[in-house]
Amino acid sequence: APNISVTNVKAHLAQLQSIATANGGNRAHGRPGYLASVNYVRGQLDAAGWTTTVQSFTYNGATGYNLIADWPGGDPNDVLMVGAHLDSVTAGPGINDNGSGSSANLEVALEVARQHLTTTKHLRFGWWGAEELGLRGSSAYVSSLSATERSKIKGYLNFDMVGSPNPGYFVYDGDNSDGTGAGPGPAGSAALEKVLQDYFTSIGVPTEGTDFDGRSDYGPFINAGIPAGGTFTGAEGRKSAAQAAKWGGTSGTAFDRCYHSSCDTTANIDDTALDRNADAIAHAVWTLAAGTTTPPG
Numbered sequence: 001a002p003n004i005s006v007t008n009v010k011a012h013l014a015q016l017q018s019i020a021t022a023n024g025g026n027r028a029h030g031r032p033g034y035l036a037s038v039n040y041v042r043g044q045l046d047a048a049g050w051t052t053t054v055q056s057f058t059y060n061g062a063t064g065y066n067l068i069a070d071w072p073g074g075d076p077n078d079v080l081m082v083g084a085h086l087d088s089v090t091a092g093p094g095i096n097d098n099g100s101g102s103s104a105n106l107e108v109a110l111e112v113a114r115q116h117l118t119t120t121k122h123l124r125f126g127w128w129g130a131e132e133l134g135l136r137g138s139s140a141y142v143s144s145l146s147a148t149e150r151s152k153i154k155g156y157l158n159f160d161m162v163g164s165p166n167p168g169y170f171v172y173d174g175d176n177s178d179g180t181g182a183g184p185g186p187a188g189s190a191a192l193e194k195v196l197q198d199y200f201t202s203i204g205v206p207t208e209g210t211d212f213d214g215r216s217d218y219g220p221f222i223n224a225g226i227p228a229g230g231t232f233t234g235a236e237g238r239k240s241a242a243q244a245a246k247w248g249g250t251s252g253t254a255f256d257r258c259y260h261s262s263c264d265t266t267a268n269i270d271d272t273a274l275d276r277n278a279d280a281i282a283h284a285v286w287t288l289a290a291g292t293t294t295p296p297g
């Protein structure tokens with residue numbers, strides 16, 4: 001898989017920061033900074049050769065938007081989706097939450113185009129609206145699909161907060177191997193976990209599992225029985241002493257002390273965490289969607 005340029009990912013974050021600054025300081029559902037964010041991401045994808053569509057929905061009396069991008073080719077009955085929420089809270093620009101996942105996914109999609117990637121699975125990306133108001137965009141998307149279309153989505157990878165300034169390296173625990181917290185994801189989730197886990201193992205970075213506790217856009221997918229996975233570098237939770245010993249950073253303080261705050265700006269990003277996660281996304285996309293299949297014996 002290619003090495004994703006963290007410089008390019010950060011350039012997308014700078015654009016999202018500028019959009020927030022020009023639109024009252026946020027990119028929230030129903031505010032002009034959200035639609036400007038959709039238009040930025042869509043413009044980049046269209047110029048690169050992706051097929052994009054915008055799905056509208058209504059929540060709280062405001063129109064919300066999901067941006068869907070399809071890469072031509074692959075098996076239409078075997079779809080891999082990669083998603084991130086593009087909205088912020090109203091309190092701030094939402095650069096780690098979730099400019100980070102949105103921008104890392106965007107740069108991976110642009111690299112797919114630069115390499116003219118040929119895929120076995122059909123590859124589809126989603127940028128979700130109104131996650132911060134209760135997973136509204138991703139829920140609208142999943143419920144808009146017929147049962148037939150839903151059943152074609154064989155996996156969903158979610159990236160929400162992947163550049164936390166005091167980062168942890170969490171991979172969604174698809175098989176509930178730690179035996180605690182929320183249960184496992186749908187069958188197939190463990191395989192998605194393994195692909196992401198394998199990347200971090202290859203670069204010598206230890207990970208921990210994190211539960212499917214329903215706090216991000218994988219929720220509607222797992223509720224529909226779609227296997228899911230993804231990574232996360234931590235939100236308001238505090239880094240323990242044991243976590244600081246293996247990952248560095250500061251124990252006893254939050255993974256993201258600017259979570260849902262006005263200080264979630266471009267200064268609120270750990271470049272190393274962002275870089276590693278962007279590369280992990282590319283590894284997963286290339287492994288799962290571009291991987292060669294074993295011919296039947």
Ligand code: PHE
Nearest residue numbers: 097132160161215216232235
């Ligand atoms: N979805 C949460 C938010 O946007 C953040 C979060 C992501 C929390 C993943 C836990 C796990 O605020």
Ligand code: ZN
Nearest residue numbers: 089097132260
């Ligand atoms: Zn949030």
Ligand code: ZN
Nearest residue numbers: 097098160161
């Ligand atoms: Zn989020």
Ligand code: ZN
Nearest residue numbers: 173174175177
């Ligand atoms: Zn596991």
